[in-house]
Amino acid sequence: DVKVTQSSRYLVKRTGEKVFLECVQDMDHENMFWYRQDPGLGLRLIYFSYDVKMKEKGDIPEGYSVSREKKERFSLILESASTNQTSMYLCASTRIGSQETQYFGPGTRLLVL
Amino acid sequence: KQEVTQIPAALSVPEGENLVLNCSFTDSAIYNLQWFRQDPGKGLTSLLLIQSSQREQTSGRLNASLDKSSGRSTLYIAASQPGDSATYLCLPGTYKYIFGTGTRLKVLA
Numbered sequence: 001d002v003k004v005t006q007s008s009r010y011l012v013k014r015t016g017e018k019v020f021l022e023c024v025q026d027m028d029h030e031n032m033f034w035y036r037q038d039p040g041l042g043l044r045l046i047y048f049s050y051d052v053k054m055k056e057k058g059d060i061p062e063g064y065s066v067s068r069e070k071k072e073r074f075s076l077i078l079e080s081a082s083t084n085q086t087s088m089y090l091c092a093s094t095r096i097g098s099q100e101t102q103y104f105g106p107g108t109r110l111l112v113l
Numbered sequence: 114k115q116e117v118t119q120i121p122a123a124l125s126v127p128e129g130e131n132l133v134l135n136c137s138f139t140d141s142a143i144y145n146l147q148w149f150r151q152d153p154g155k156g157l158t159s160l161l162l163i164q165s166s167q168r169e170q171t172s173g174r175l176n177a178s179l180d181k182s183s184g185r186s187t188l189y190i191a192a193s194q195p196g197d198s199a200t201y202l203c204l205p206g207t208y209k210y211i212f213g214t215g216t217r218l219k220v221l222a
Binding site: 043044048059094097099104105107 | 206209213
């Protein structure tokens with residue numbers, strides 16, 4: 001079974017802190033994604049990556065950056081956390097191809113005080 | 114830019130009814146389309162994946178159809194049960210993988 005793991009289930013940070021959210025997948029997937037989910041706004045794509053050291057902006061990249069130094073790991077970085085970044089963050093991965101399912105991690109619920 | 118809309122946004126039905134959930138998308142250059150369910154406070158569970166060359170896919174009481182040229186997919190739930198209560202999300206597989214807005218379903222016992 002494909003496994004996508006996220007480093008923390010719950011995280012509490014202070015405004016202005018630098019925050020790292022880690023995602024690791026164990027199935028050699030090329031594609032990895034970071035979403036945030038907020039009530040009434042659904043799942044919104046922050047950044048995605050189709051290969052090591054490659055990144056593309058999603059719909060809401062402002063205030064975030066990403067890093068993909070190894071194929072299995074995709075990190076989301078909040079350079080200076082703000083209260084409006086309080087949210088549920090979901091990581092996903094998939095292999096390129098029409099028959100490939102997108103697999104999700106359990107999510108990280110981040111609270112920025 | 115891909116835009117994905119799901120109708121209705123919310124639905125409340127008595128147990129036993131057959132349901133149709135709709136998903137429309139603007140960029141028809143998709144690899145596939147997935148339907149997910151999400152229970153409150155939980156992660157996403159993949160229900161069905163339809164490849165771009167397929168017209169439909171079935172799993173138990175669920176049937177999903179895809180009309181790629183018109184940018185539409187439907188999820189049919191037969192004989193609904195209270196355990197089907199969840200939010201249903203569609204995900205057209207394109208370059209950016211943008212989710213639909215979701216349909217919140219409540220099945221009443």
